Amino acid sequence: MKILFIAPYIGATYGGTSKIVTELVEAIGCLGVSVDLVTTHANGSKNLDVPLNEWIHQKCYRVQYFDCWYRDDFIIAPSLISWLFKNVNNYDIVHSQTVFAPMISVAHSICKYFQIPYIVTPHGMLEPWALSYKAWKKRIYYKVFENPAIQNSSAIQATSSFELNNINSLKFQNTVFVPNGIRRQEFEPLSNPEIFYQQFPETRGKTLILFLGRIDPKKGLDLLAPAFAKVYNQFPHTHLVVAGPDNIGFMDKAQNYFLQADCLDAVTFTGMVSGALKYAALAAANLYVAPSYSEGFSISILEGMASGLPCIITTACNFPEAAKAEAAHVVEINVNAIANALIECLSNPQQATEMGDRARKFIFQNYTWDRAADKLIQVYKSVIDKKPLPEFLG
Known part of the structure; x- marks a missing residue:
């Protein structure tokens, strides 16, 4: 089983989501699953000082950074998209991080084109307050891009019971509840x-x-x-x-x-x-x-x-x-x-x-990363084997 994580950013400037992604990728890799992470060098006002376009080996996983243009958390990375188009077939499943991100929307389209299953983790971006913030922009983007892409996903990871209920209220199927953790x-x-x-x-x-x-x-x-x-x-x-x-x-x-x-x-x-x-x-x-x-x-x-x-x-x-x-x-x-x-x-x-x-x-x-990683591996296996998703109670 080979898993690809894709995130618009993992710079510390962007807060908890960045830490969640890196901790989870490491925990999954340390359980014996092959896992890669592709992302950008975005980090607020100053780019991450990292090598670009090459694999960097971390504990239990690899990460590759790509050049990008960004303003605040609006990020565009043509080189990453080009890489994904050429390499996504090397993976059994793609796990995307966050929504309302153009780069992620394009990644979902590429997965659909190559018939690679993908899992979506919204990280709270489908919560009522988040949807209402700058609502007129999100309403259009959601209808045209986000809703169809999420509907086409193999699973949607909610990280809290409330988020699970809110996602289900949006008429999405295939939700799973896997909360975050700590070391x-x-x-x-x-x-x-x-x-x-x-x-x-x-x-x-x-x-x-x-x-x-x-x-x-x-x-x-x-x-x-x-x-x-x-x-x-x-x-x-x-x-x-x-x-x-x-x-x-x-x-x-x-x-x-x-x-x-x-x-x-x-x-x-x-x-x-x-x-x-x-x-x-x-x-x-x-x-x-x-x-x-x-x-x-x-x-x-x-x-x-x-x-x-x-x-x-x-x-x-x-x-x-x-x-x-x-x-x-x-x-x-x-x-x-x-x-x-x-x-x-x-x-x-x-x-x-x-x-x-x-x-x-x-x-x-x-609430530890080992528990979260074990549950997600069960989800990945179910998706790859085309079996019903496991039901978790937290």
């Missing part, structure tokens, strides 16, 4: 927070609330600003860390939310954090917050929970299982609900700690 070894033991304190000394000695995600309209920073202002008025020892890249030029507007809420002085915008610095930020934090309007299935939430943090997430984060397991506060998408949950955790530190402990065990038991 357990990256959180055992927890990192030393000192690396984070040294780089951002204003956070030392504070009770830190961590937002870890892209600076983007859908992430709910307009809700977090007034919510944090309420928290800060009651708990002046708190400090908010907004950690994440700004790949669409939204930073000024995001910072203005906190300026208007009169709490900007108690907020640190770190920019992109990755590797040791990201794990140090998770270790330094006391609480994690995700005030999103829309998500697929957030890796950073899993990382927050795996770090043992009390987590406040909205219903749009598509993780009702966390609420059922009493492993996170899952709240409505509004300022008061977010503020009240943060205040409850700060007012009851022992209960918050116990919830964080439950979260850590819950993630380790249920």
Whole structure:
């Protein structure tokens, strides 16, 4: 069995989707399946410094980068498309990442032409909020390109139970539920927070609330600003860390939310954090917050929970299982609900700690990349053998 992953980008600037793709490809390859990844060198304002048009061997898989033209996350890569046209017949199945991407739409057409089955992972781009954002553009593109291509796919991977229901409501068939995961070894033991304190000394000695995600309209920073202002008025020892890249030029507007809420002085915008610095930020934090309007299935939430943090997430984060397991506060998408949950955790530190402990065990038991890879391999085998898709419960 030979699998080809295709993604418009895997640069860290683009947030969780990039990490999901690379972690999943590696996990599948480490289970003995031949898997390749083709992508572009796009990475926001600065291209990835990588060799182009040649295979680079990573642990358990190969990756090849192609030159491209892009603006924000709109990416066109003629050389990748040309390569795909010549090489797609070498693979048993293609697994595409994200939708509303011209390059991916063309890839689907090539697969159809050569009768190569393909699987689609939307990464939350078919969620109601995502479809309504810039709706007039998406409505046309969806009708002409996206809907027919997805209908023709052999399987559609939903990464949360809510996303599964939303995709099914769009009248698509052949959906499977395979959630994202984490590498357990990256959180055992927890990192030393000192690396984070040294780089951002204003956070030392504070009770830190961590937002870890892209600076983007859908992430709910307009809700977090007034919510944090309420928290800060009651708990002046708190400090908010907004950690994440700004790949669409939204930073000024995001910072203005906190300026208007009169709490900007108690907020640190770190920019992109990755590797040791990201794990140090998770270790330094006391609480994690995700005030999103829309998500697929957030890796950073899993990382927050795996770090043992009390987590406040909205219903749009598509993780009702966390609420059922009493492993996170899952709240409505509004300022008061977010503020009240943060205040409850700060007012009851022992209960918050116990919830964080439950979260850590819950993630380790249920949401790892090994589990996700094993399920996807079962899906691939079913597609290739033209058998019914397996039914997973998460």
